[in-house]
Structures are given as structure tokens and as C-alpha cells.
Amino acid sequence: MTTHPASTDLTTAGDATPLGLIAAELTLVERRIQELASSHEPKLTQIANELILSGGKRVRPALSLLVFRAAGGIDPTDTIDVGAALELIHTATLLHDDILDSGSTRRGKPSPLARHGIGMTLVTGDFLFTRAFGVAGRFEELVVGWATDACVALCEGEVMQRRFKRNPAATLDHYLRIAGNKTASLFSQAARIGAHFAGASTEVVEGMFRLGYELGLGFQMVDDLLDVLGPEELIGKPVGSDLREGAPALPTVLGLQLPAVRAAFTTETPSVAAVGSALDALRSSPVIGHVRRLAAERIRSASGQLALLGPSRFRSALADLAEDLLARTA
Ligand code: FPP
Ligand code: MG
Numbered sequence: 298m299t300t301h302p303a304s305t306d307l308t309t310a311g312d313a314t315p316l317g318l319i320a321a322e323l324t325l326v327e328r329r330i331q332e333l334a335s336s337h338e339p340k341l342t343q344i345a346n347e348l349i350l351s352g353g354k355r356v357r358p359a360l361s362l363l364v365f366r367a368a369g370g371i372d373p374t375d376t377i378d379v380g381a382a383l384e385l386i387h388t389a390t391l392l393h394d395d396i397l398d399s400g401s402t403r404r405g406k407p408s409p410l411a412r413h414g415i416g417m418t419l420v421t422g423d424f425l426f427t428r429a430f431g432v433a434g435r436f437e438e439l440v441v442g443w444a445t446d447a448c449v450a451l452c453e454g455e456v457m458q459r460r461f462k463r464n465p466a467a468t469l470d471h472y473l474r475i476a477g478n479k480t481a482s483l484f485s486q487a488a489r490i491g492a493h494f495a496g497a498s499t500e501v502v503e504g505m506f507r508l509g510y511e512l513g514l515g516f517q518m519v520d521d522l523l524d525v526l527g528p529e530e531l532i533g534k535p536v537g538s539d540l541r542e543g544a545p546a547l548p549t550v551l552g553l554q555l556p557a558v559r560a561a562f563t564t565e566t567p568s569v570a571a572v573g574s575a576l577d578a579l580r581s582s583p584v585i586g587h588v589r590r591l592a593a594e595r596i597r598s599a600s601g602q603l604a605l606l607g608p609s610r611f612r613s614a615l616a617d618l619a620e621d622l623l624a625r626t627a
Pocket of ligand 1: 400426
């Protein structure tokens with residue numbers, strides 16, 4: 298990801314980091330994203346680029362590419378295309394998600410919604426989603442079906458999350474279904490497609506699907522934890538956003554027995570003080586350790602699937618990537 302201006306520490310070039318091994322491929326993903334995000338209408342290109350160039354980690358394309366290489370793939374052309382498509386789908390969902398959540402901050406900056414309003418944010422999401430399927434739709438039916446499954450799951454995850462908004466009946470099982478749909482869906486299909494393009498056996502392809510799924514769940518759990526712990530500069534949005542929005546995030550669901558958490562979560566517009574008290578209650582409770590343990594279990598389970606692959610630098614990089622995603626909360 299050497300060309301990406303706002304790269305994070307996960308994406309530094311050079312063989313010393315997990316993504317350094319695929320830096321050249323990630324540069325090509327970046328180029329493809331730029332081509333696809335370009336429109337005859339300058340406003341569309343501008344809004345798309347404001348988000349695309351705002352510091353995304355490119356985890357989904359990186360996962361596809363690392364799995365592809367670790368499974369013995371030689372020519373990454375198709376995986377680069379799919380990686381670009383998955384990143385554009387992800388970007389489209391963020392644009393639409395900000396509309397649904399009235400999100401005013403995204404990656405540390407005013408969101409496209411805050412800058413350009415609902416209409417332009419909606420149509421820019423549609424544009425990127427359509428461009429993504431213009432690429433992904435060229436592959437065989439199986440791959441198109443996997444990409445479609447991910448997008449259906451994304452929609453279902455978003456709607457289920459809204460169903461449990463400010464709802465104290467939310468349980469860990471509900472949470473796992475929501476996170477499985479809204480986050481693990483794209484991760485799992487990214488890894489599965491990478492293995493498929495490498496010509497891996499069905500056993501390996503499905504093992505990589507599980508790897509991506511577990512990694513996605515762990516990633517979302519860590520994200521939810523960071524929303525409680527901050528700092529704001531790392532998470533790119535105000536600390537406590539999930540509680541303020543009434544989102545059934547993992548720390549909230551596990552902390553519902555704490556009166557301050559239940560009160561902030563179930564109140565339509567909680568005050569700053571109410572959110573602050575809920576965050577304090579969570580931070581000084583065993584919930585933080587519980588969330589960390591659950592995330593670590595998922596990351597360990599993801600890494601367990603690596604035994605299906607022969608040893609290689611790419612397999613080690615996948616293990617390192619998994620650990621890096623977890624270490625964000627250390
Ligand atoms: C972010 O969750 C939201 C998602 C990852 C999924 C959003 C899905 C949709 C809007 C459905 C539309 C789908 C397509 C295919 C265009 P969050 O609100 O918990 O995270 P945040 O804190 O980053 O906003
Ligand atoms: Mg949101």
C-alpha cells in the first residue's frame with residue numbers, strides 16, 4: 298500500500314510487515330480503485346475519493362492477496378481486481394451506513410454525509426457499488442455468487458443491527474449474527490475467493506472462508522472495544538459513538554447489567570454525562586477483559602485454519618496480520 302497517502306502502521310511497505318510482502322500487488326489494487334472511482338461527473342469522483350483516500354486499511358484486498366499467495370497462486374491479476382471490487386463495496390457500505398446512522402465523522406474527518414448531504418452520499422455509494430459489480434460480475438458464477446452473498450449479508454447485518462438499536466434484549470448470539478453479517482461476510486468471501494483463484498482444493502477454500510469469517514468477527518470485536526477505549530485519533534470518530542447511537546456493540550451487550558450502560562443504551566438521546574458514566578462503568582468492569590478474550594479466541598481460531606496451508610512467508614504474514622488486528626487494543 299505504498300501509494301496510499303494515509304496508510305496506517307498495518308500497511309507500511311517493506312517485507313518486515315505482513316503487507317510488505319504484497320506491496321506491489323496492493324499498489325495495483327490502489328490503481329484499479331482509482332480507475333473505477335473515476336466518473337465523467339467530477340463531483341462523484343471527488344466524493345468517492347474523499348473517502349477512498351482518507352486512510353482505509355485495505356484489509357479486505359490484503360486478505361485476498363495474502364491467501365492467494367499462501368495457497369500457491371502465481372498470477373494475481375484476478376485477485377487484484379476482486380480486491381479492488383471488495384474495497385469499493387466496503388466503501389459503498391460506509392457511505393450508506395453514514396446515512397442510516399446519521400454519521401457525521403468518518404476516519405477522523407467530517408463524513409461525506411456531513412459535507413455533501415444525503416442525496417450525493419447515496420448516489421456516490423450506488424456508483425461505487427455498481428463499479429464494483431462491473432468488475433466482480435465478470436468472474437464465474439460461483440465467485441459472483443460469493444460476492445452477492447456478502448452484499449446480501451451486509452444489508453441483513455445493517456437491518457438486524459437497527460432492529461436491536463437501544464434494545465436491551467440484545468444477546469451475545471444476536472451480536473455474533475450482526476457482526477457476522479456486517480463485517481465477517483466480506484472478510485470471509487475475500488479469503489475464500491483468494492484461495493479459489495489460487496486453484497486450492499475445496500477443503501482449503503472453505504478453510505480460508507472460515508479463517509476470514511473468524512478474522513472478521515475478531516476485527517469487529519476489537520473495533521467495538523476501541524469505541525469504548527479510544528483514543529479518538531486512532532478510531533477516527535468520537536469515543537462512545539456506539540453507545541450514543543444505541544448500537545448493540547459487544548461491550549454494551551456484555552455490559553447491560555451495569556445500570557449506567559443500560560441507561561445510556563436505552564435512552565433515545567443520552568446526555569454527554571450519561572454516555573461518560575456508561576463508558577467509565579465499562580472501563581472499570583470485567584467487560585473489557587471479556588471482550589478482549591472473545592476477540593483473541595476468534596483471532597486464534599482464524600490462525601488455526603492456517604494449518605491447512607503449507608509453510609510460507611505468506612502464511613506467516615497472515616498469522617502476523619491476524620495478530621496485528623488484535624493488537625490494536627493491547
Ligand atoms: C458499519 O457499521 C456498517 C457496515 C460495515 C455495513 C453497512 C451495510 C449497509 C449500509 C448495507 C448496504 C450494503 C451495500 C452492499 C451497499 P457501524 O455503523 O457499526 O460502523 P461505523 O462505526 O464505522 O459507522
Ligand atoms: Mg455507522
